Amino acid sequence: KQEVTQIPAALSVPEGENLVLNCSFTDSAIYNLQWFRQDPGKGLTSLLLIQSSQREQTSGRLNASLDKSSGRSTLYIAASQPGDSATYLCAVSLWTSGTYKYIFGTGTRLKVLA
Amino acid sequence: KAGVTQTPRYLIKTRGQQVTLSCSPISGHRSVSWYQQTPGQGLQFLFEYFSETQRNKGNFPGRFSGRQFSNSRSEMNVSTLELGDSALYLCASSYGQGNEQFFGPGTRLTVL
Numbered sequence: 022k023q024e025v026t027q028i029p030a031a032l033s034v035p036e037g038e039n040l041v042l043n044c045s046f047t048d049s050a051i052y053n054l055q056w057f058r059q060d061p062g063k064g065l066t067s068l069l070l071i072q073s074s075q076r077e078q079t080s081g082r083l084n085a086s087l088d089k090s091s092g093r094s095t096l097y098i099a100a101s102q103p104g105d106s107a108t109y110l111c112a113v114s115l116w117t118s119g120t121y122k123y124i125f126g127t128g129t130r131l132k133v134l135a
Numbered sequence: 136k137a138g139v140t141q142t143p144r145y146l147i148k149t150r151g152q153q154v155t156l157s158c159s160p161i162s163g164h165r166s167v168s169w170y171q172q173t174p175g176q177g178l179q180f181l182f183e184y185f186s187e188t189q190r191n192k193g194n195f196p197g198r199f200s201g202r203q204f205s206n207s208r209s210e211m212n213v214s215t216l217e218l219g220d221s222a223l224y225l226c227a228s229s230y231g232q233g234n235e236q237f238f239g240p241g242t243r244l245t246v247l
Contacts, residue, residue, distance in 0.1 A: 065238040114233045121233030125178045
């Protein structure tokens, strides 16, 4: 059974720091992996999508990497800003039992201090 | 291109009532998934529809049901509401199954 874990559950950093958020999954047979951010009480905003054949994706100050063999993905945020404060979730998509399923991690709550 | 829209944004109901939530996906997207999010349980998958057919279902009681129309718009219905159904209900659309998901703003349901 695929499980997705995000550590740490919460993180507080001063503004300007570079930081790394981690996402681990137990089954390497994924179709893709997606990173989201969620602001309190709001929907999820898609940040980056990495296909299973890719190693990384970049968007602005964000860089996500994927290592299927070790079951890990990292989201790198450069020069963090207070506006980056949110909960970050990763989700894997996999083919199982004749259909695609999305499995979400429990998220990392990030607070960037001004 | 318009994003995923959900209506209503907020709902207050009493126990025993039923509720219908609506989701309009991004134009051209044929897959719609529904999730329930609570502080204690996190994000839990309810069901997924693709081309008007339910393709996937999570571990929720039969009180939770859904459907998808020919224009890909989807509705979910919860009957005989319980206090524990209070949650943020999120809808996500994607072009096809397994593809990148885009979420709507959610419907906040409060059951009194």
